[in-house]
Amino acid sequence: MPNRSDRVDEVFKALADPTRRRVIERLVSGPASTSDLAEPFDMALPSFLQHLKVLENAGLVTSEKSGRTRTYQLSPPGLDAAQGWLADQRRVWEQRLDQLEQFLTRKQTP
Amino acid sequence: MPNRSDRVDEVFKALADPTRRRVIERLVSGPASTSDLAEPFDMALPSFLQHLKVLENAGLVTSEKSGRTRTYQLSPPGLDAAQGWLADQRRVWEQRLDQLEQFLTRKQTP
DNA sequence: CGAACGGTTAGGCATTGACCTAAGTATTGC
DNA sequence: GCAATACTTAGGTCAATGCCTAACCGTTCG
Numbered sequence A, B: 001m002p003n004r005s006d007r008v009d010e011v012f013k014a015l016a017d018p019t020r021r022r023v024i025e026r027l028v029s030g031p032a033s034t035s036d037l038a039e040p041f042d043m044a045l046p047s048f049l050q051h052l053k054v055l056e057n058a059g060l061v062t063s064e065k066s067g068r069t070r071t072y073q074l075s076p077p078g079l080d081a082a083q084g085w086l087a088d089q090r091r092v093w094e095q096r097l098d099q100l101e102q103f104l105t106r107k108q109t110p
Numbered sequence C: 001c002g003a004a005c006g007g008t009t010a011g012g013c014a015t016t017g018a019c020c021t022a023a024g025t026a027t028t029g030c
Numbered sequence D: 001g002c003a004a005t006a007c008t009t010a011g012g013t014c015a016a017t018g019c020c021t022a023a024c025c026g027t028t029c030g
Helices: A004-015 A018-027 A034-038 A045-057 A076-108 B004-015 B018-027 B034-038 B045-057 B076-108
Strands: A061-066 A069-074 B061-066 B069-074
Touching: A004 A018, A004 A045, A004 A076, A004 B004, A004 B018, A018 A034, A018 A045, A018 A061, A018 A069, A018 B004, A018 B076, A034 A045, A034 A069, A045 A061, A069 A076, A076 B018, A076 B076, B004 B018, B004 B045, B004 B076, B018 B034, B018 B045, B018 B061, B018 B069, B034 B045, B034 B069, B045 B061, B069 B076
Parallel strands: none
Antiparallel strands: A061 A069, B061 B069
């Protein structure tokens, strides 16, 4: 059973590759088939398929096969995992800066 | 010369490892020395140093050596790169959903 | 000064990741 | 039915990653 950290792990790992990020960038504007997605890339199809698998595994995209074509689409909850972690860090960071500022202010005007 | 995609690449790659994320999580609450950061991890120091190098390379942290201790601190612009990319995708995604909604609405009440 | 401390460098080994080619399977169109 | 289409599976290479131990360097303290 994958815990939260594992999930975040896979999402960031998936986003760490430029090919996969370009796929996401393509999918935000709407669903597409395997070969549509593969077309812009100078890469053998099996290699490209692996990237799609990584994305699907990370929960960033979903796919469905109908006939002989498979269609992919974005799965926003996947991106949420990454955004969530980043937002958490920023929250703590800003809270700390606030405390620091308060501390410095009090020090100056006691 | 690293372009934008390379930078985003390194940031996501850096964040893809749980050890490195825990270091960030530690650093958001304030600077710390190498050994302070290393202490919670059951790992040889040289191995841990590599993680710190990855984080610094990605621009997520900065460090400064004084005497024999090196102090690390968070560098928020690094996290911005990741947040920026994610925010861009969400923006396009939401714009597309809006257009889709408009399309469906018009179709229903022409 | 000399030992202990904090960090660094060098090198090695195992696993994973990104790519490939070749050969499959399951639709679909003529 | 047979060929083309759209993916899939199997296997193989090569570089990058994550970890280790051993040995080293500069700083501080008794």
